[in-house]
Amino acid sequence: MANIRDVAQHAGVSVATVSRYLNNKGYISEEAKRVISKAIEELNYEPSMIARSLSTKQSTFIGLIVPDIVNPFFPELARAIEDIALAYGYTVILCNSDEDLEKEINYVRTLQQKYVAGFIVATSHVEAEHYTGLDVPIVAIDRRIHSSIPYIATDNREGARIGTEHLLQSGCKNILCMRGPSGLGPADDRFAGFNDAVSGKDIETHIIECPFQFEVAETMVKKVLQDVPIDGIFASSDVTAAGAMKAAYSLGMHVPDQLQIVGYDGTMLAGQLTPGLTTVAQDLYKIGAMAARMLIKLIEGHELTEREVLIPAELLIRETTRSET
Amino acid sequence: MANIRDVAQHAGVSVATVSRYLNNKGYISEEAKRVISKAIEELNYEPSMIARSLSTKQSTFIGLIVPDIVNPFFPELARAIEDIALAYGYTVILCNSDEDLEKEINYVRTLQQKYVAGFIVATSHVEAEHYTGLDVPIVAIDRRIHSSIPYIATDNREGARIGTEHLLQSGCKNILCMRGPSGLGPADDRFAGFNDAVSGKDIETHIIECPFQFEVAETMVKKVLQDVPIDGIFASSDVTAAGAMKAAYSLGMHVPDQLQIVGYDGTMLAGQLTPGLTTVAQDLYKIGAMAARMLIKLIEGHELTEREVLIPAELLIRETTRSET
DNA sequence: ATGAAAGCGCTAACAC
């Protein structure tokens, strides 16, 4: 493959001129432009990003650290990030941390060696020091890492409030709240939103703490449904809502006639269930896109206008609730 | 950040020795090892992969090109690839092609500039030349690109045959086959498998060609269900099977009592539907892992023992069929 | 067993 020197030679100019041409920097005559562009064409020249990176100490790689890309929550985020990155000439490196601190640290180290320009991180370790000390920018999505790190996520508290409110308006009096793991930022926020909605109202509430796993959700809910009269469920995720639906089905409870369910996330799954799951949709794409834009701004040395942004959630009413609007 | 020269100086040796130490190449005294390792420790030195790449013209990046990571089919593949890559010291770059040739070519070019070591490609453009001419290794997954390019996928034909067979054994006599887009390798193979199973048998079959989209599947199936008596559906994907389930539901047809359904893929979705979807599961993780191993072998200059591998599919019997075993 | 030095392909002063 041709290199910059070949191009220079072929065009009868110096490498510096070619470099200027490539980077649109400094003055350069029309004639030179013409002849260089021709040489590039003829030689089928592609500049080496590696060499450029070595020289500039910059790169166009963005490290994306997620717990597990298989979790339906992340692909859309990744997709958005990738789209924006592409538009700005960046390239995204996918890292699955499995919530494992060890792996995460390892990734950060490896990618630093490879000169990543920055990180987008969806994780939540208390060990924030591992990120705060980095010399490349970071932005956190979904979960807050540290006050010094820009953060972008759904307004989970408000989203959960809206979802719960919908259950209330649909006539539920005995509500089961399937809250997510306590200690996990978004899960806590959603639980707070649930409480915002029900507090002071004349309704029975039951709380269970349930990991974001289908089977676990199914068994836990089945048990509750057998023990207590429940006419509405607020699940903290679509996956757990799906588990609840299955539990109801196996108990012969009709959804939404006897039991109404609201999920959270707005993943594809929600729309593909039967009946269609009413859910509080996060604008995952927007979160990802914003995170990518923020990171790129940071990478390119700009200031951020806001270091913390909350994207509103949107209630998607489908068939697991009886909207009485 | 310290560089190799700092380490050399600190250790009182030359950079060449440090380099040898780093790469376990050439002779190096125990004493030197000791002193270098100490210096590395103290300086918190991390070798620059960029510089190394520039020098060796090799890299540890693997480009993964998929149509859309949001399609539930791909995350698991990506996950497996990433796991293996990590184990071998490689790093994966995520690229969404949207089946868009333009974008794909663009990616390949960009990544070449960045010195990717190889590509794993899940796509199917007839324009195979864009790949055959590359100077880095490639392996194709899911869809065949060109006879010269190693290929790894599920044995779709046999998988579809098994799935259809299950419908037959479960007593279906009027089967609807929702085949995928014709011309698409895996879709064609699955259709062939369906035919393998039904040909010569005394049953009615109806064929529709249906893209891998939920809504489209739902409407198409609904129409068919209203027009013709159907007691079994073989869908070419879980997503379309989910659409079929919804269609049945809206028509008040009970699954599996009046209508049995078999999906294909074995994605999470299948297990999270109610009732649980019987499906022909692809071992996506295995495909991804194998692809990654093959690519790395190729990158590292080894020969491949087989250039084409078909992974068997496995029937996952759940609740949308009445197994009469 | 180790060191000196010439690249790898590009950028960025600095000089002309």
Add this chain to the structure above:
DNA sequence: GTGTTAGCGCTTTCAT
């Protein structure tokens, strides 16, 4: 406006 040249951090002959 353009060219010269010294790096960027590492690998790798070739001496010693």
